[in-house]
Amino acid sequence: MNEHFVREKRVDITKLSNGLTVATERMPEIATATLGVWVGTGSRHEQAHEHGLSHLIEHMAFKGTARRSARQIAEDIENVGGDINAATSVEYTSYTARVLGENVDVALDVLGDILINSVFDEAELAREKGVILQEYAAVEDTPDDLIYDAFMETAFAGQPVGRPILGTPHTIRSFDADTIRAFLAREYIPAKMTLSAAGNVEHARIVDAAERLFGAMPAAEIRAPETGHYTGGERRLARKLEQANIVLGLPGLSFKDPGYYATHLFAHILGGGLTSRLWHEVRETRGLAYSIDSFHWPFSDCGLFGIGAGTAAADVNELAKVTLDCMRQATADISEIEMVRAKAQMKVALLTALETPGGRIERMARQLLSWGRIVGSDEIVKKVDALDQEHVREAGRRLLQGNPTVAAIGPIKGLPSLEVITAGMRG
Known part of the structure; x- marks a missing residue:
């Protein structure tokens, strides 16, 4: 580099x-x-x-x-x-x-x-x-x-x-x-x-x-919000709809956590693009969903990892099983080419966000509020490039040790119980 x-x-x-x-x-x-x-x-x-x-x-x-x-x-x-x-x-x-x-x-x-x-x-x-x-x-x-x-x-x-x-x-x-x-x-x-x-x-x-x-606004001390604590659990909304929408989640990381970038890369490799594992297996190979993606939402003191998809009532159970299988498998055999691809995509996303004045003012403001300084692109890229396959696999394994969150709406009778989903994450 x-x-x-x-x-x-x-x-x-x-x-x-x-x-x-x-x-x-x-x-x-x-x-x-x-x-x-x-x-x-x-x-x-x-x-x-x-x-x-x-x-x-x-x-x-x-x-x-x-x-x-x-x-x-x-x-x-x-x-x-x-x-x-x-x-x-x-x-x-x-x-x-x-x-x-x-x-x-x-x-x-x-x-x-x-x-x-x-x-x-x-x-x-x-x-x-x-x-x-x-x-x-x-x-x-x-x-x-x-x-x-x-x-x-x-x-x-x-x-x-x-x-x-x-x-x-x-x-x-x-x-x-x-x-x-x-x-x-x-x-x-x-x-x-x-x-x-x-x-x-x-x-x-x-x-x-x-x-x-x-300038005339009076100075005042910052009042910290209530600390976020991931709980997990489930919420099922059975409704007469054409499609079931399902989101499976796990405790993520704060953007200040040293493991943030590894977790972000794991989410991208798992379900962040057309070459991701979930897209290939769920969409292209089995035709279980029009789209499926995984994401990692970081906050200042906590975070949330998730996978979201919509599917037909008859495919709910298979979608859940295949998704869990893909997650477990990724923690064992993420490849070098997947790492190279995910890092490149992350860099493109970073630079694209900086190509407009709007993207630049948002970066400056958020970083100054969060860190008290501007975090340079070189600094971010250096942290990403320092990660290897085992870092990202371990990030996935850490995720799978958490208690799951399940949210589903629509014809969801076939969705496995929370206990079955938890067992599927553990393998």
Whole structure:
């Protein structure tokens, strides 16, 4: 491997006196600028009565401030050809905008306005709660979405990290402006916020704007969320559907765990592409599913490994058996060519994510919030290249020692019991 797998562009980082971090990456070949504020708060930071609040706040950010109506927020961005968006996950909430480099100040002003000056008008709040209730109903009507919510809830039973991001109809209806403001005061604090920008940007200009927009926010200590503890278990939803959707899971690793990359490679070799073992055996050889994949979802203090597929009622039992057989076999005989292929695919995925300003600002923000520094591509690739077959086989064996999680919906009468599945994992 060359000493420099990929030459990193220059990243400038400044921390304001209140703890908010500003990170920029100038890309001279780019005429646009992509900017975003990442908050290290997501659904797992909610208390039980706040379930779904992070997602509602993300929606309400665009519904009016002391200076702008909802329409004016959209117009101010779109009048300069830009776009604006937001997203909520288990551990983060992000607010992003993309504009021409000459309109960076417009985007920053709008982002600062929606994060600092939102008014949470009661009429707008009522309308947006209705929108989210429709979003909730859509998930309930989509088995291959609903089953992954059930999967997380079962794997981390009774814990914030396992709760669906949308909340429940009861909690969604209960939220008011005071609840929102109390959550923001507790969770949206400068030490948990990173303003990240890439493309046609100037670091000093971004820092000046950040100081003007966010500098008055009071410093506060970070409140750690409840630690996630994998529980495992099962949830079976028998419904009259054309297909059974099944997810089998095991305890995964945090992205801070030394074994993370080996576990990631095991997941990829097992079911991460058209040459993966599960795809070849389940899809191509036996025709048991249209698609099947394995995945590893890491969080800051825990993780979840899983395999998901949809199949006909008559094939449920065989699908489960073949999947377990493939997992056990992979822990014994992962080959060198599989390792080479998986490492190459992981590198391509890493570089692809960095080919756009949007990918770069997300990387900077997440890494600064998680690690307090930028983790270079060379550093990641070095860790991946240091792994051999036995590292990855051992990662698989470690997974198989955990208690399984089973989530299934549809015509699932033929799905083996949890005890039988557990025995199948042990061999």
